Amino acid sequence: MICPNCNKEIKDGSKFCIFCGANVQSQSNARNDVQNNAQSVQPQVNTPQYNQPQQSVSAQSQNPQFQPNNFQPAGVNQGVFVQPAKPKKPMNKKLLFGIIGGACALLIIIIVSLVLVANHKTKINLSDYIKVSYDGYDAYGTASVEFDYDKYLDDLMKASSSFKKAYNSDMTCKNLYDSDITWSSIADYYDAVDIDYDLDKTSGLSNGDTVTVNFEYDNDAAAQYKIEYVGESKEYTVEGLKETKKIDPFEGITVEFSGTSPNVSAKVVNNSKDEVYENIYYDLSKSYDIKIGDTITVTVSNDPEYFVEDYGCVFTSTTKDFKCTAVDQYVSKTADIKEDTLNAMKKQTEDVINSYFASDSKYIGVSDLKFEGTYFLTEKVDNSWSFNGTNQVYVIYSGKVKSNEEKKQFDETTVYFPVRYADIIEYADGTQYVDTKYASIEGETTLKYSYFSSVKGYTDKSAMYNDLVVAQKADYTEEITDGLK
Known part of the structure; x- marks a missing residue:
């Protein structure tokens, strides 16, 4: 069949034209109705005969308006013939859907834009x-940080009109009696x-170090x-x-040790x-009760x-060790007693014993004196400055x-005769000294003479x-010659 709208051939029985989209059936029905109506009202008249001049085919073709079909005979007294109306061209559905879709998309864009504008936040x-x-x-550098509050507040007011209003009213407390202003709004502002x-x-910074600024908001x-x-x-x-x-703070610094080990004291001497x-000032890890061989940290x-x-100087170090050497010291063990020192004590012990008996020779006498050994007592570190001496030696005959x-x-x-000596010293030059002036015999026996002496x-x-030994264990350690216990 032929589409009445675009005159293109389409499939028989089609409802719509596949080329122009026109409703084929509705237009065909409309034409049929018009033709039927025209036929039913057509009057029957006698058509007069006219002597029509002969015209060549070429004349007719040159005057297309002169067509027999366009001739309306005279004598028709009823104008009941109706020229059929041209059918309306149907709307293209694809175009309609496109228009509707575009309108929806535009509406969505407008809504999203309004939402974005409403929720837009200025970033600071x-x-x-x-x-x-x-x-x-x-x-030794220091770092400090400053915050430009003036510029910060100015930028906030430029970014937000509501903030500017809060700043100019709430925060200046000019309108605290305004019903719109509450202490809660002031708290929110802050x-x-x-x-x-x-x-x-x-602090303690060097060139090239990094520091980090952290924020809370x-x-x-x-x-x-x-x-x-x-x-x-x-x-x-x-x-x-x-x-x-850079300077060495210990340049020209010495530590002076004085006293007798283990009771040496120390002090810093600055020769610069x-x-x-x-x-420059100094502290010592220990300034007294120092013994030879100890290390002192300054x-x-x-x-x-x-x-x-103050001085633009940095120390290359802040500590230095000094060892206690070349000082006098108390002898701390039996093996350290030099032979000539021991011989001096032994000779003095014999003299003390002989002198004692010589003074009472009318009543008592002694013979066969024999050196039996020694008790050597050394003062414990935690009990220094004992009245009995730093060391004690009992020379026993x-x-x-x-x-x-x-x-x-x-x-x-x-009878055993212990004679006591105390504080035997070895000087820094290696010589030793023992005070024998007050040596005397210790103890008393049950042997009586002359009026109960x-x-x-x-x-x-x-x-x-x-x-002599056990009674002093709390303060002294001992070395005992074999056979004397």
């Missing part, structure tokens, strides 16, 4: 208001405007003013610190005349940071004691050991 980068400054000397910031390091509070803070941690490189002069060194007590600020009286008071008896010494070695 907090790093724009930060200034980090450095001061001091390299390795929550929004309050920015915390700090540096992770502020409340974007929920700022959202009421359509403001969003951007404040990620940011690193800054330290620069511009002044150079320092330089003003910088004269203003530490600079000045604050290096303040010293750099034995002898046979008899009664010289006419009537014998006791039988001949072996008793012979000095001990007849029982165990009793002698108990009285």
Whole structure:
């Protein structure tokens, strides 16, 4: 069949033209109705005969308006013939759907734009208001941070009209009696405007070090003013610190030890005349109760940071060790007693014993003196400054004691004579000294003579050991010659 709209051939029975989209059936039905109506009202008349001039085919073709079919005969008294109306061209559905889709898309774009505008927040980068400054000397520099609040508040007011209103009214407290202003709104304002910031390091800095500025803020509070803070941690490189002069604080420094080991004292001696060194002060790890061989640590007590600020100098070190040597010392063990020192004590012991018996020879006498050994006691470190001496040596002899009286008071008896010496010193030059002036016999026996007098010494070695050694164990350690316990 032929489409009545575009005159293209389409499939028989089609409802719509596949080329122009016209409703084929509705137009065909309309034409049929018009033709039927025209036929039903057509009058029957006698058509008059006219002598029509002969015209060539070419004349007809040159005058297309002159067509027999266009001739309306005269004498028709009823104008009931109706020219059929041209059918309306149907709407293109694809075009219709495109228009509707475009309108919907435009509406969505408008809605999204309105939402974005309504929710748009101006971003404020907090790093724009930060200034980090450095001061001091390299390795001891300091860093400080400043926040430009004036520019910060100015930018906030430019970014948000609601913030500007809050700043000019609520925060200046000019209109506190305004019903729109509450203390809650003031608190909200301060929550929004309050920015915390700090540096992770502020001292002990060197050129090239990095410091980090950290921020704390409340974007929920700022959202009421359509403001969003951007404040990620940011690193800054330290620069511009002044150079320092490096010095050895122990140049010209000595430690002076004095006294007798283990009771030596120490002090720092500064031999420098330089003003910088004269203003350096020192601490000692130990200043007394020092013994030979001990190591003393001297530490600079000045604050290096303040010293750099005052003199522009940095210490190459702050501690140094000094060993206690070449001082006098108390002998601390039997093996350290030199032979000539021991011989001097032995000779003095014999003299003391002989002198004692010589003074009472009318009543008592002694024979067969024999060196038995020694008790050597050394003062414990935790019990220094004992009244009995830093060290004690009991030089012990034995002898046979008899009664010289006419009537014998006791039988001949072996007696042990301990004679005490204290504080034996070895000088720094290696020589030793022992004071023998006050040596005397220790102890007393049960051997009686002359009006109830008793012979000095001990007849029982165990009793002698108990009285002279065991009784002093709390303060002294001992070395005992074999056979004397």
